[in-house]
Amino acid sequence: MSTPVLFIATVFIWGTTWIAIAAQVGDVPVSVSVFYRFALAGAVMLTGLACLGRLRRPAVWRFVVVQALCLFCLNFLCLYTATATVPSGLVSVIFSLASIFNAINTRIFFGDRIERKTILAGGLGVAGLTLLFWQDLAVALDPTTLRGIGWATLGTMIFSWGNMASRKNSSLGVSPLTANAWGMGMGALTLLALLVIREQPLVAPEGSAYWTALAYLAVVGSVVGFTTYLLLVERIGSARAGYATVLFPIVALTASTLFEGYVWTASAAMGVVLAGVGNIVMFRNRERPQGLQGRP
Numbered sequence: 633m634s635t636p637v638l639f640i641a642t643v644f645i646w647g648t649t650w651i652a653i654a655a656q657v658g659d660v661p662v663s664v665s666v667f668y669r670f671a672l673a674g675a676v677m678l679t680g681l682a683c684l685g686r687l688r689r690p691a692v693w694r695f696v697v698v699q700a701l702c703l704f705c706l707n708f709l710c711l712y713t714a715t716a717t718v719p720s721g722l723v724s725v726i727f728s729l730a731s732i733f734n735a736i737n738t739r740i741f742f743g744d745r746i747e748r749k750t751i752l753a754g755g756l757g758v759a760g761l762t763l764l765f766w767q768d769l770a771v772a773l774d775p776t777t778l779r780g781i782g783w784a785t786l787g788t789m790i791f792s793w794g795n796m797a798s799r800k801n802s803s804l805g806v807s808p809l810t811a812n813a814w815g816m817g818m819g820a821l822t823l824l825a826l827l828v829i830r831e832q833p834l835v836a837p838e839g840s841a842y843w844t845a846l847a848y849l850a851v852v853g854s855v856v857g858f859t860t861y862l863l864l865v866e867r868i869g870s871a872r873a874g875y876a877t878v879l880f881p882i883v884a885l886t887a888s889t890l891f892e893g894y895v896w897t898a899s900a901a902m903g904v905v906l907a908g909v910g911n912i913v914m915f916r917n918r919e920r921p922q923g924l925q926g927r928p
Contacts, residue, residue, distance in 0.1 A: 638864045642876045645857040647883025651891070652845035652853065660835045660842070662712045667823040667834075668846055670704050673854035674816035681813050688810050695800045696811050697818060702794030703858065704819025709826075710787030718780030721765025724881040726784040728761045729754065731874035731914070733792035738870055741796050749913050750871045756910030757878030763903030764881065795870040798862045808862035816854065875914045878907050 633641075656665050681687035690696045714723050732754040738744040762769065771777050801811045827834070837843065864873040882904055888894035 633860075633863075635864065635867050638860045638867070639873075639876065642857060642861045642864060642873075643879045643883055645852055645860070646876065647880035648887055649849055649853040649857070650884045651887065652848040655841045655845035656837075656849075658837075658842070660837045661832060662716070663709065663823065663827060663830075663832060664835055665846070666705075666708045666712065667820060667827060669849045669854060670816045670823065671820040672846065672850035673704075674813065674818075674820050676851055677809075677813035677855055678817055681809065686809070687813065688807075690801070690804075690806045690810055690814060692801075692804045692806065695797045695804065696806060696814050699794050699797035699801060699811055700815035700818035701822060702790045702797060704816050704854075705822045707787045707790040707794065709823075710783045710790060714780045714782075714784035714787060716780075717776050718771060718784070719765070719768035721761075721768030721881075722771065722781070723784045725758060725761045725765055725769070726781065727788050727791075728758050728878045728881070729785075730788055730792055730795075730877040731757065731871050733789055734795050734870035734874040737792050737796050738799075742799070747871075749916070753875065753910040753914035754871075754878075756906050756913060757875060760903040760905070760907030760910060761878060761881060763899045763906065764885070766897075766899050766903075792870070792874070795862075795865055795874065798865055799870060802866045808859055808866060812855070812858055812862065816858075872914055875911060878910060882907060 660668075678687065711723060711727065714726075732751060735744075735746045735750045735754070739746050798808060798811060802808070837846075861873060861876065864876070885894055885896075885900070889896065
C-alpha cells in the first residue's frame, strides 16, 4: 500500500470514529467501553494472524509492552477523562500537538534533528484547529478546566511515547502488525486489571447500535486504523505521521455536516485553510531519503 493511501486511510478512519464513540455514550462507563474495544480488537488481530500463519512472538517484548500501555490503554483513559471535563474541540486542539511532541521525542530518544518546517507545520495545524473550534475554547480557567487540559496534554504525550516505542519495535524487527496484535491484547488485560482494582462492573450494553459501534471501533478504528498509522510512522517518521491528528477533526466535522447539520463559519473555513497549508509544509520535499526511511 502506498504512503499517500496509508495517510488518507488513517485520517479518514480516525476522522469517522467519533460517530461510533458518540453511539456508545450512555449507560456503559467510558473505561468499560475502552476495555471492550481493545479486547475485541486484540482478539481479532491475534486470531486473524494465527489463522493466516503470520502470528509471531516478538524477539524483544519490552517495547511491545510500552506500546501497549501508551497506545492501547493509558492514552485513551487520559483523553476520555479530559473530554469529560472540557469541550472535545479543546481536546482536539491539544491532541493536534502530537506531531510537535513526536519531533521533540525523536530528538530526545533517537537524537534526530528537529526540522523547522515540522514546528511551522505543527503551529499552522494547531492555529487552524484553534480557529475551527474557536467557540469551544471559550472556557473559564478554573481548576476543573485546568485538570482537563492537563489530562489531554498527558494523553497526547503518552500517545507520542507510544509512537517512539513503535519505531523502536520496527528497528528491532518487530512489525507493526505483530506489535499491535500483542499490544492490544496487553492493553485490554491492563484495562481489565484497572477495572477490577476500581471494582468497576462490566456493564452489559443493550441495543444493536452500541455493538455496531463497538465493532467499528475495534475492527476499523483500532485494527485497521492503528496498523495504517504505525506503518506510516515506520515509513515517513513520527512527526509527519503525527500530522494526521490535525486533519481527522476536519473529517469529523465534514461528516457532521452531512449527518448532523453542522454549519460552517468563516473562522472554521479559515481554520481548514491553515491546516491545509500546514499539511503542504509538512509533506513538501518528500523525496528526501531520510524521510523515506521512516525518519523525521
